[in-house]
Amino acid sequence: xxxxxxxxxxxxxxxxxxxRLQAKANSLLNAKxxxxxxxxxxxxxxxxxxxxxxxxxxxMNVLEVIFKNLLKRITREGDEKQALKIHKLYEETWLLLRExxxxxxxxxxxxxxCMQLIKVEAKHPIAPRKGWPTxxxxxxxxxxxxxxETPTNALANYGKYCKNLDxxxxxxxxxxxxxxxxxxxxxxxxxxxxxxxxxxLDFGKTVLSTADYHVESAKSHAFNLEQNQKRLNNLWLAIMxxxxxxxxxxxxxILVVLLERVINHLxxxxxLTDFLMDSLHQFDGPIALLAxxxxxxLMQKQNITYPDVYEKLYNMFYPRMFFNKYKARLFxxxxxxxxxxxxxxxxxxxxxxRLARLALxxxxxxxxxxxxxxCNLLLRHTGLQKLIRASHAxxxxxxxxxxxxxxxxxxxxxxxxxxxxxLLQKHVVPEVANAARFINSSLPxxxxxxxxxxxxxxxxxxxxxxxxxxxxxxxxxxRPANLALPKNEFVTKYWExx
Numbered sequence: 001x002x003x004x005x006x007x008x009x010x011x012x013x014x015x016x017x018x019x020r021l022q023a024k025a026n027s028l029l030n031a032k033x034x035x036x037x038x039x040x041x042x043x044x045x046x047x048x049x050x051x052x053x054x055x056x057x058x059x060m061n062v063l064e065v066i067f068k069n070l071l072k073r074i075t076r077e078g079d080e081k082q083a084l085k086i087h088k089l090y091e092e093t094w095l096l097l098r099e100x101x102x103x104x105x106x107x108x109x110x111x112x113x114c115m116q117l118i119k120v121e122a123k124h125p126i127a128p129r130k131g132w133p134t135x136x137x138x139x140x141x142x143x144x145x146x147x148x149e150t151p152t153n154a155l156a157n158y159g160k161y162c163k164n165l166d167x168x169x170x171x172x173x174x175x176x177x178x179x180x181x182x183x184x185x186x187x188x189x190x191x192x193x194x195x196x197x198x199x200x201l202d203f204g205k206t207v208l209s210t211a212d213y214h215v216e217s218a219k220s221h222a223f224n225l226e227q228n229q230k231r232l233n234n235l236w237l238a239i240m241x242x243x244x245x246x247x248x249x250x251x252x253x254i255l256v257v258l259l260e261r262v263i264n265h266l267x268x269x270x271x272l273t274d275f276l277m278d279s280l281h282q283f284d285g286p287i288a289l290l291a292x293x294x295x296x297x298l299m300q301k302q303n304i305t306y307p308d309v310y311e312k313l314y315n316m317f318y319p320r321m322f323f324n325k326y327k328a329r330l331f332x333x334x335x336x337x338x339x340x341x342x343x344x345x346x347x348x349x350x351x352x353x354r355l356a357r358l359a360l361x362x363x364x365x366x367x368x369x370x371x372x373x374x375c376n377l378l379l380r381h382t383g384l385q386k387l388i389r390a391s392h393a394x395x396x397x398x399x400x401x402x403x404x405x406x407x408x409x410x411x412x413x414x415x416x417x418x419x420x421x422x423l424l425q426k427h428v429v430p431e432v433a434n435a436a437r438f439i440n441s442s443l444p445x446x447x448x449x450x451x452x453x454x455x456x457x458x459x460x461x462x463x464x465x466x467x468x469x470x471x472x473x474x475x476x477x478x479r480p481a482n483l484a485l486p487k488n489e490f491v492t493k494y495w496e497x498x
Contacts, residue, residue, distance in 0.1 A: 021054070021062045029069050036085050042066060043089050046096050056100060057109040063093055064113040071117075071124045087126060094136075098143040107154040114140060115161055115214065122215040132166065132215055138174045145178055145193050152196075159200040163207055166218035172201055172231050179238045185246045195253045198235065201261055203228065229265045236262050240275070248287060255279065255290035263297055270302050280312060286326045289316060293333055310347060313337055314408040317354050322362055328454040331369055335450055341380050348381050349416070350408030353401050356420035364429050365456045371424065371435040372448040379447055388439045390417035431461055 028038050042063055049056040067090055074083040094117075100110035114136065121133040129135070144151055144158065161167045175197055184191035203225070213219050236258070243254050263269055272294060279291035292312060298304045313334060321327050338351060352374050359370040378384050401416035424436035438444065 018058050021058060025062050025066050028066065034070065034073075034082060034086065036082070036089075039066070039070075039086070039089055043093055043096070046093065056103075056106045060097065060100065060106070060109050060113045064116055067093065067117060068120050071120050071126070090126075094139065098139060101140065101143050101154050102147050102151050104153045107151065108157050111140070111154060111157045111161075119215055122217060132170065132218060134170050134174065137167065137170045138178075141171065141174050141178060141197060144197060145190060147193055148189065150189065150192050150196055155196050155200065158197075161214060162200045162202065163210070164212045164214040165207070165223040166213045166215055166221075168201060168203075168207070169223060169228055171197070172228055172235070175201075176231060176235055176238075179235075180242065182242075183244070184242045184250055185244075188247060188250060191242070191246070191250055192253060195239070195250070195257050198239070199253075199257050199261055201232065203232070203261070203265055229267075232262060232265050233267055236266065248283065251279065251283070252287050252290065255287060255294065259290060259293055259297070263294065269298060270304065273298065273304060277306075285320075286324055288312070289324070289326050289330055289333070292316070293329065296333060296336070310337065310343075311407060314350060314354065315406055317351075317358060319358065319361055322366055327366070331373065331450060331454055335373065335376075338377060339380070343381075344409070345381055345383050346409050346414040348377055349384055349387065349413040350411045352377050352384060352387065352418070353411070353413040353416055353420075354403070354408075356418055357401075357403055359424055360420055364432060364458050364461050365453075367424065367427070367429075367432045368435050368456075368461075369450060369453045371421065371432070371438070372450060372453060374418070374421065375438050375443065376447040376450070379443055385443070387416065387418045429461065430465065 024038070025042070028035055028042075042059065045052060045054055046056060046059040046063060049059055070086055071090070074086055094114075097110045097114050100106040101114075103110070118133055118136050121136065122131070125131065125133070140158070144154055147154075162171055175194075178194070180187055180190055180194060184194075208223070208225065211223070239254060239257070243250070246254070258272070263272070266272070276291045276294040276298070280288050280295065283291070292309070295304075295306055295309065299306065299309075316330055317334075321330060324330070334351070338348060355370040355374050355377075359367045359374075362370065378388070399416050399419065400412045402411050405411040418439060421436050421439050425433050425440075427433045427436065
């Protein structure tokens with residue numbers, strides 16, 4: 001009971017502390033002359049938080065309101081001596097806000113307060129600075145860049161503000177000036193922070209068409225896409241210069257930045273060929289997959305040819321891929337690569353067999369995707385439907401398919417069958433078993449859309465199955481009052497409780 005009472009007291013104490021802070025802030029702002037000592041007390045409160053028992057988030061929110069009002073006031077009033085003291089405390093507050101940016105529990109509030117204060121500074125600049133306070137963005141980026149660990153929470157929150165065109169442009173300008181002097185291999189943490197910031201620079205159609213601005217006055221300065229694309233090209237050149245011989249984690253992040261933010265805006269993307277080819281041949285797993293996606297983009301837009309692309313794609317399908325964070329991207333790419341109906345049947349047959357074989361040992365959600373994928377490939381290449389007819393003649397013992405062969409054309413898949421799909425009809429999960437029954441009758445007319453399946457998790461399948469099964473159970477409409485069976489129950493004719 002004492003424990004509960006203590007918790008109740010804490011629940012009451014927090015709103016009271018918040019009200020006291022707000023009341024004290026109102027008194028400070030309503031006074032004709034600003035009490036510098038009281039203002040110093042608020043800043044000290046943030047400095048000593050949370051040791052003083054006051055949540056840092058509450059103090060930061062109160063300081064936001066205070067300085068929003070004070071910055072407006074000191075630009076109108078002419079007391080320079082008081083203005084200097086307020087500016088000094090304001091700068092000290094900014095340092096404390098930057099420290100809180102890297103605290104997971106306080107980072108979101110700290111960044112929100114920083115960005116709100118930037119809005120006020122843009123409208124009421126602190127002399128001798130004028131206009132958009134770009135130096136504040138630089139301070140935020142400098143804090144994120146020099147963090148001892150990659151501040152994922154702070155970066156995610158800052159990424160939301162990068163959807164505003166003014167913040168986006170200023171961030172790009174500032175990050176160009178903050179390129180590390182050392183090679184990435186010598187500063188892996190700082191390099192990862194740098195690449196994570198670059199990955200926030202989204203020049204996509206959604207951001208450009210929405211055309212949001214953080215500061216109202218910035219709307220008068222139109223966003224110049226061509227000029228910013230030039231800056232992005234210079235930034236990528238700097239990354240390529242610093243990013244050689246890095247560890248796998250950094251190499252993967254460079255590829256992510258390239259594919260998601262840079263490749264569509266490069267002046268001469270054909271120069272990426274060597275980098276992507278080396279990444280594809282020197283690494284396996286996620287790096288090879290990302291490199292393959294880059295090569296596919298070059299094949300689409302630059303008409304480059306890569307003869308071994310299907311062999312490399314084929315060898316990316318192996319049991320360990322189920323634990324790959326980019327496996328949805330692999331299915332997506334494979335579906336695009338195998339779209340053409342002019343591919344050799346023995347090549348496509350190898351993919352059909354590899355997918356069917358992997359479905360036997362895959363997680364439930366992946367088994368459904370691969371079964372649907374196999375069905376789509378059989379619809380595109382009608383000649384491969386002979387594999388279905390051969391399912392009754394060939395089994396796992398006499399199967400000529402060689403799954404250890406790295407060259408799909410030499411795997412003898414064309415002479416095999418789809419006994420794996422027949423076996424999957426006995427799968428313990430009904431959704432997998434039902435999906436595998438497509439070979440028992442005429443194939444569907446339309447291909448399955450794999451898109452919605454790529455985002456499904458095993459828990460989604462479990463929930464769907466639970467809902468379908470729950471309909472089979474009748475519920476008791478009489479609330480039981482004791483251990484006895486409900487009256488008029490059929491079994492009471494034959495049994496009774498002793």
